[in-house]
Amino acid sequence: MEKRVIQSASAPRALGPYSQAVRWGNLLFLSGQVGIDPASGRLVEGGVEAEARQVFRNLEAVLAAAGINFRRLLKTTVFLKDMAHFQAVNEIYAEHVPPPYPARAAFAVKELPLGAEVEIEAVAAMLD
Numbered sequence: 001m002e003k004r005v006i007q008s009a010s011a012p013r014a015l016g017p018y019s020q021a022v023r024w025g026n027l028l029f030l031s032g033q034v035g036i037d038p039a040s041g042r043l044v045e046g047g048v049e050a051e052a053r054q055v056f057r058n059l060e061a062v063l064a065a066a067g068i069n070f071r072r073l074l075k076t077t078v079f080l081k082d083m084a085h086f087q088a089v090n091e092i093y094a095e096h097v098p099p100p101y102p103a104r105a106a107f108a109v110k111e112l113p114l115g116a117e118v119e120i121e122a123v124a125a126m127l128d
Helices: 047-065 083-096
Strands: 004-006 021-024 027-033 073-080 103-108 118-125
Touching: 027 047, 027 073, 047 083, 047 118, 073 083, 083 103
Parallel strands: 073 103
Antiparallel strands: 004 021, 021 027, 027 118, 073 118
16 A cells, blocks of 8 residues: 555645645645635634634645545544634534534644644544
């Protein structure tokens, strides 16, 4: 089995030495996405809700590059700069991720890249 890199021009370029996603067999590992607008390369303005919506656009672009969508998510991890934003992000999450919901963890962290308020990483299934 060989590791395959998945890239999307519709998602932000990696901020460091990592790939947007890596496929290994029937699993797709998506790197954490913050609310960067891929056109400008900058964090979107408007606070945690605007950032969360951009995070999901970015994740959707990477999933699409792999030929799948949010229905294939198995596990997500949500990183929040402030747990006070949990409910707002949770509502936006539910708008994008359909049931049956993937397993999920959420953590409060001290800092995120570029001063972001939210970051989400995921694991998805490529085949049934």
